[in-house]
Amino acid sequence: MTEKRTAATGSTLELSGLSAWYGEARVLSDVDLTVAPGEVVTLVGRNGAGKTTLLRSVMGLHRQVQGSVSWDGTDLGKASPDKRARAGIGWVPDDRGIYSTLSVAENLQLPPVTGSDAWSVEQVYEQFPVLHERRDFPGTKLSGGEQQMLAIARVLRMGSRLLLLDEPSEGLAPVIVQRIGEIIRQIKDQGVSVLLVEQNVKFASTVADRHYLLAQGRVVESLDNDSFQERTTELLEYLGM
Numbered sequence: 001m002t003e004k005r006t007a008a009t010g011s012t013l014e015l016s017g018l019s020a021w022y023g024e025a026r027v028l029s030d031v032d033l034t035v036a037p038g039e040v041v042t043l044v045g046r047n048g049a050g051k052t053t054l055l056r057s058v059m060g061l062h063r064q065v066q067g068s069v070s071w072d073g074t075d076l077g078k079a080s081p082d083k084r085a086r087a088g089i090g091w092v093p094d095d096r097g098i099y100s101t102l103s104v105a106e107n108l109q110l111p112p113v114t115g116s117d118a119w120s121v122e123q124v125y126e127q128f129p130v131l132h133e134r135r136d137f138p139g140t141k142l143s144g145g146e147q148q149m150l151a152i153a154r155v156l157r158m159g160s161r162l163l164l165l166d167e168p169s170e171g172l173a174p175v176i177v178q179r180i181g182e183i184i185r186q187i188k189d190q191g192v193s194v195l196l197v198e199q200n201v202k203f204a205s206t207v208a209d210r211h212y213l214l215a216q217g218r219v220v221e222s223l224d225n226d227s228f229q230e231r232t233t234e235l236l237e238y239l240g241m
Ligand SMILES: Nc1ncnc2c1ncn2[C@@H]1O[C@H](COP(=O)(O)OP(=O)(O)OP(=O)(O)O)[C@@H](O)[C@H]1O
Pocket: 022, 027, 045, 046, 047, 048, 049, 050, 051, 052, 053, 054
């Protein structure tokens, strides 16, 4: 098992006044957001609200931004995505981004180790037995759920301390969504933080500590999970979801 980290050794993500544009179009406006060590936080909002752009801005993949993204007390400024990855931020895109012609085992060998908490391949196989069973299969032969597990396992192999997950439950069967939920709770227990874009509100409420509701690029509500569960119907109606 991976050693459990304590909150004291973790890092906080803090966005302050983050705005983002595509050309002239402003798609994020003055977003303030924090993710504390070991916290699971979701971004909820309808299509086009700016959720993916926010994750890409944290990773440094979207560059037309203003405001600050700070990690571990340091403003990331214009740091490259590679530098952010080496600082412990792991990105799991919505298309999962695995190398489809490489085997599961090869995909797991590729990531550079960036942190002292990097999972070994053995740990990955212990926690994701299905990846062990499929270790010689190419990415193309994996189911959606297996691809999602592989994508998450790859950032854990690097030792990322903050996972940015873009719709991990999308298109997956309920039993697999449940398994992804267990994995998120487990990595949280190990002190890893998660910022999760999620349209599946029920799933979000089973894994998250807090939620930010985004509408037209603005944070319109920030709620703990109890308040979110109490007000789900009202909030979804407001968001048009
Ligand atoms: N490459 C791009 N060029 C121009 N506009 C873009 C681009 N990517 C996204 N947008 C626009 O930016 C806004 C925010 O998009 P974003 O993908 O961040 O939203 P989202 O909340 O993640 O929605 P979805 O769930 O549909 O991906 C939308 O209006 C979208 O049309």
